[in-house]
Every structure is written in C-alpha cells, then in structure tokens.
Amino acid sequence: MQINALNVNKHFQIGNQKLVVLDQLSVNIENGKFICLLGPSGCGKSTFLRCIAGLDVPSSGEIMVDGKPVAGPGPDRAMVFQDYALFPWCNVADNIMFGLRLRKNRGRRDRPDAVVLDELIGLVGLRGFEKAYPHQISGGMRQRVGIARALAVDPGVLLMDEPFAAIDAITREQLQRQLLDTWEKTKKTIIFVTHSVEEAAFLADEVHVFGARPASIRESFVVDLPRPRDHASTAFADIASRMRASIDAGMQRAAS
Amino acid sequence: MTAKIRGLISILVFLAIWEGAVRFHLVENFVLTSPSETLRQIGHLLSTGELQTHVKASMLRIVLGYSIALVLGVVIGTLMGWFRVVDDYVDPIIEMFRPVSPLAILPLAILWLGIGQSSKVFVIVYACIFPIMLNTYAGVRSVPRSVVEAARILGAKSDEMLLKVVFQNSLPLIMTGARISFAVALIVIIAAEMVAADTGLGYMILTAQQTFHTADLFAGIVTIAVIGFVGDRLLRLLRARLCPWYVESGEH
Incomplete structure (x- = not known):
C-alpha cells in the first residue's frame, strides 16, 4: 500500500490557544517498505500516524492511500497500539x-x-x-x-504506534526480530513510530526523523544494511549516530 | 484459621447467645423468638403453605419491577454514557429524582395506580433503576479510548460498537448495579407491602407484629435474610459466568 502525504497541517485548539502539532508535513511511503517515524515524545509523530489511520483529521493538507484520500478508519490500515x-x-x-x-x-x-x-x-x-x-x-x-x-x-499497511515502548528490553528485542520475520513473510507496508534510535536503525528500510513541535520531517535516512542487523557493527553505530545528531539538531532549533 | 472458619464461628456464637437468651429466660419469648423456635415456625408456615404464598407475592413484584428496571436502566445508562447530548438532557432529571426516596413515591403510585400490583411494581422500578443506570453509565464511560479506536479500525459500525464493545466492556459494572438493585428491591418491597398490600412478606411481618405472633415475625425476617443472601449469591455466580475475564480487586 502506497501512502502520500502532502502539506499536512494539524493543530489542536486548547482553550483560546492554538497548538500547532504538524506543520507542512510531506512524505511518500512506498508499498512493502518498513518505515520508522523517529522523534522525541510529543513531537507529533503519533498524531501523523493517527491521521493516516483516520482517527485524527488533518487541519489542512492531504493524505492519500493508494491514490484515494483517507476518509475515516478502516481495516485496510490496521493499527497496533502502545x-x-x-x-x-x-x-x-x-x-x-x-x-x-x-x-x-x-x-x-x-x-x-x-x-x-x-x-x-x-x-x-x-x-x-x-x-x-x-x-x-x-x-x-x-x-x-x-x-x-x-x-x-x-491490511494493506500496518500502523504501529510505539508498540514496544512499554515492554522490557529483552522481550522487546525478541519482538523486533519476530516482527521483521513477520514482515518478510507477509510483505506488508509497515509504518512504525518510535522514539528509540536503535529500534529505528534495527528495523527500518527508511527512517524519517521528526523535528520538535511543530513538526515536519527534518531528515530522512535510508538504512541499507543487510538483515539481521548487528547492533555492534560500525555501520550500525554510524547510521544511529547520524540519526541522533539529526534529532539533537532539531531539538536545539526548537529551543533557540 | 481461614477467613471462612472465622466467619462461621462468628455466626455460631451469635446464634448461641440468641438461643441462650431465650432458653434461660433472660428475655421473654414474647419479645424474642429463639433461632430453633424460628426455624420450627418456618417449617410450620411452609407446611400450611402460608409462607410460600407471601414469598411468591413478594418475589413476583420484585421480579417484575426488577426486570423492567434492568432493561430501562441499561438502555438509558448506555445512551447517557455514549452520547453526550443524552447525558446533558437526562442527567438533571435524574439528579432531581435521585434523592427522593421510593417510599415517598409510594403514596403517589397508589393514587395513580391503585393499591393493586402495579403501584408496588412501579415503586420497585423506581428504586432499582438508579443503581443500574448509574453503574451502566460508569461502565460505558470507562471503556478505554484506544479500545474503541481499535474496534473502529477493525471495522466496527456504530451498532456493533455499542453491542460488541461498549456493552461487553460495561457488563461487570452493570452486574454490580444489578446486585445493588436487588438488595434495594428487597428493602423497598417489604416497606411497600406494609403500607398497602394483603399478601407478601411485608404484610405478613406487620400483621404478625400487630397480632402478637412474634414467631411469625421472626420467621418473616429470617426468610427475607435468606432470600437476600441467596439472590446476591446467584447474581455473583451469574456475573462470574457472564464475565469470566473480570478480576475484581479486594473481593473474594
């Protein structure tokens, strides 16, 4: 399943304050890919995932799923919850x-x-x-x-909202390997939200790093390391540190 | 020593003191009937069929009123919990009537419906509907948002959402409401039968007191206790059967 987001904005009205969560977010996700959305908590990556699911509606902009605009939730975009x-x-x-x-x-x-x-x-x-x-x-x-x-x-796509965040480290690694196994067997598109750099680097074909709120995608990484990936390898450490640097830069920009 | 044994000891001691007080003439049996005499009297009333008549009369009123309250309470409670608009409109009415005792409503019910069956059933409905409605409401409100979202994503339409998700999730609390209401029904029917009835346990007890048949009075009270206890146990069993997944904290 192919997903295209174009200039997606999302804001919430809290009292008389407007909280901008997503700002002109655009991304294209190809069929069959394992995609991670990576960023600090509260940056809007889950909100974006919920917009794809149809649980939230963008304030403006468009999300197309296989060329059709999202109109509410449905089993073609199944979700796994934290x-x-x-x-x-x-x-x-x-x-x-x-x-x-x-x-x-x-x-x-x-x-x-x-x-x-x-x-x-x-x-x-x-x-x-x-x-x-x-x-x-x-x-x-x-x-x-x-x-x-x-x-x-x-479903055409599996939307996963920090699914392993509440699970102990040992079990988490086991579940990550099992998920990759499942993905290789079923060839589903997976969009996986996480705040763990290691998790993103271990799992994904592509990692989209979110900046701090209001968020759009700061930087995208293609992880072309062969699977199963070795956390201890230099190539893994290299891509992980580049992602971390991207997150840090995004947070500094927001703080300044 | 297990909790069960302690409970049993407590009951046995209570019965012994009660029995002793009468046996050793500490209290006149005109005022207090001993447990053994009460039991004998229950046997006697059963053999003449008198007790059955009164139990049947009371239970019929309870079952009728209770069933109506169950259906209405669950439906209204669910609608209030699920639809904000319904809550906004209905809640003030409920809050207005809730402090009004069912016994205050009884004279009005008699005025409207006469002293027949329907006035008593009406009062039972009135008394039972609040616990069921409010517990259903709480149950519906306690369905986690993510559970509702999961069901929507899996394709649940609104009727399926209400029946297969919201109702299922609320069932333990609905059953709690049902238990509370049963106890309330038993309290209210006795009072109602004392005011206006010529059958039923309430009528039987009041008549016994007025005609100085103390043993009948005690037989009636013990019968009510037994009905209340057995009814509550049955409702608990029913809940365990309907909600095997439900683990209650702090109860056994």
Whole structure:
C-alpha cells in the first residue's frame, strides 16, 4: 500500500490557544517498505500516524492511500497500539478474530476461521494460549495478540504506534526480530513510530526523523544494511549516530 | 484459621447467645423468638403453605419491577454514557429524582395506580433503576479510548460498537448495579407491602407484629435474610459466568 502525504497541517485548539502539532508535513511511503517515524515524545509523530489511520483529521493538507484520500478508519490500515488496546472480555483467539468476524457478519467470505487463526497463532508464537484472557498473559504476549489481531484483517499497511515502548528490553528485542520475520513473510507496508534510535536503525528500510513541535520531517535516512542487523557493527553505530545528531539538531532549533 | 472458619464461628456464637437468651429466660419469648423456635415456625408456615404464598407475592413484584428496571436502566445508562447530548438532557432529571426516596413515591403510585400490583411494581422500578443506570453509565464511560479506536479500525459500525464493545466492556459494572438493585428491591418491597398490600412478606411481618405472633415475625425476617443472601449469591455466580475475564480487586 502506497501512502502520500502532502502539506499536512494539524493543530489542536486548547482553550483560546492554538497548538500547532504538524506543520507542512510531506512524505511518500512506498508499498512493502518498513518505515520508522523517529522523534522525541510529543513531537507529533503519533498524531501523523493517527491521521493516516483516520482517527485524527488533518487541519489542512492531504493524505492519500493508494491514490484515494483517507476518509475515516478502516481495516485496510490496521493499527497496533502502545497500550495494546486488546478487548479484555475476549480471549486471545477471540481478540485475534474480532475484525474478521465483523466482516463475516457482512457476508464477506474469507477462509475458515480456524485456518486463519491457526496460521496467525503460529506466526506470532502464541500456540497454547488461545483460551487465555489478556490479563492472564505478559505484556510481550499481549502485544503479539495486538499484532496478530491487526494482521487478521489482511491490511494493506500496518500502523504501529510505539508498540514496544512499554515492554522490557529483552522481550522487546525478541519482538523486533519476530516482527521483521513477520514482515518478510507477509510483505506488508509497515509504518512504525518510535522514539528509540536503535529500534529505528534495527528495523527500518527508511527512517524519517521528526523535528520538535511543530513538526515536519527534518531528515530522512535510508538504512541499507543487510538483515539481521548487528547492533555492534560500525555501520550500525554510524547510521544511529547520524540519526541522533539529526534529532539533537532539531531539538536545539526548537529551543533557540 | 481461614477467613471462612472465622466467619462461621462468628455466626455460631451469635446464634448461641440468641438461643441462650431465650432458653434461660433472660428475655421473654414474647419479645424474642429463639433461632430453633424460628426455624420450627418456618417449617410450620411452609407446611400450611402460608409462607410460600407471601414469598411468591413478594418475589413476583420484585421480579417484575426488577426486570423492567434492568432493561430501562441499561438502555438509558448506555445512551447517557455514549452520547453526550443524552447525558446533558437526562442527567438533571435524574439528579432531581435521585434523592427522593421510593417510599415517598409510594403514596403517589397508589393514587395513580391503585393499591393493586402495579403501584408496588412501579415503586420497585423506581428504586432499582438508579443503581443500574448509574453503574451502566460508569461502565460505558470507562471503556478505554484506544479500545474503541481499535474496534473502529477493525471495522466496527456504530451498532456493533455499542453491542460488541461498549456493552461487553460495561457488563461487570452493570452486574454490580444489578446486585445493588436487588438488595434495594428487597428493602423497598417489604416497606411497600406494609403500607398497602394483603399478601407478601411485608404484610405478613406487620400483621404478625400487630397480632402478637412474634414467631411469625421472626420467621418473616429470617426468610427475607435468606432470600437476600441467596439472590446476591446467584447474581455473583451469574456475573462470574457472564464475565469470566473480570478480576475484581479486594473481593473474594
């Protein structure tokens, strides 16, 4: 799925103050790429992601998805949330199948539930936990459910809003590797919001660095290191330090 | 010693003191009926069928009023919690009536609906609707924004959002409201039957007192306690069945 944003502005009205979050943001995202939006917290990268999802509406400018302007949220742009946003009353299997069952109610004929479920459970490594409720499993497992639930509706793009930010470092690395694995198998476009330079450098084909608010994209990096990437290699350290320098420069500009 | 055993000891000691007070003539049994005598009297009233008649009469009123309140309370509470406009319009009315005791409404209900079944059912509805409505409202309001957004992204339309997301998420709190309301219904029906009825546990108790049948009076009170306890246990079981995912903090 191809995404084109052109001169996107977004401001929020807080009392009689106008808070400008996105300022003339433009970016083109190619089909099948793994894209990271990198920046300090509160810089507007999540707001931009929510605009692509259709959960927020830009104040002006345009976001086109496969040539069509975004009109509200939909399963073609599935989202993975930082706080997982699982349905607490659904067990793992029912969470994953939620979107697909809604479609089935509208007469869509997909593959049998059991087949899809089995495949997704295998893909995210949750076999044996189908009947568990979200409160019974760890944060890392909950986010795997979140990813499987998003993949279940076969979206064109996977929007991920700091999905591993609340997860411990060891599990996070495991989930990152698993996500790359999933991405290589499914060839989905992924837009991944993060404030971790290492995460962006480890995962992405392209990294767009956001400046401090009001944000647009300061600088874009193509990361053409082969996968699996080695955090300890000089090439990795080099690209990571260039990204960090870009973030720092953006924050200094905002402070001055 | 587990909490359960401590609770049991407490009840046994209470019963022993009560029984002893009557047995050793510390209190006249004209004023206080012993637990064993109360139990015997309940047996007697069951064998004549008198107790069943009164229990049935009271329960019928409760079940009718309670069911109506459940449906209305859940629907209104959901609409108020979900649609800001409904909240704005309905909330002042609720706040106006909420402090007015159901028993203050009873004479009015009798004036309008007569002393038959409907005035008592009306008062039960009035008493039960507030806890259910307000708990439903709180439940709907407590649905996390990201959960609603996740459902929208997965393609939920507004009716599916209300039924499959908002209602499901609110169900534990709705059940809490249902438990509170059941207790309220039991309190209110007794009072209502004392004022205007010729059947029901409230009528039975008041008549017993007026005719100096103290044992009947105690049999009635114990019966009410049993109904309240069993009803609450059943509602708890129902909640556990409907919301197996719900973990309540600080309760067992």
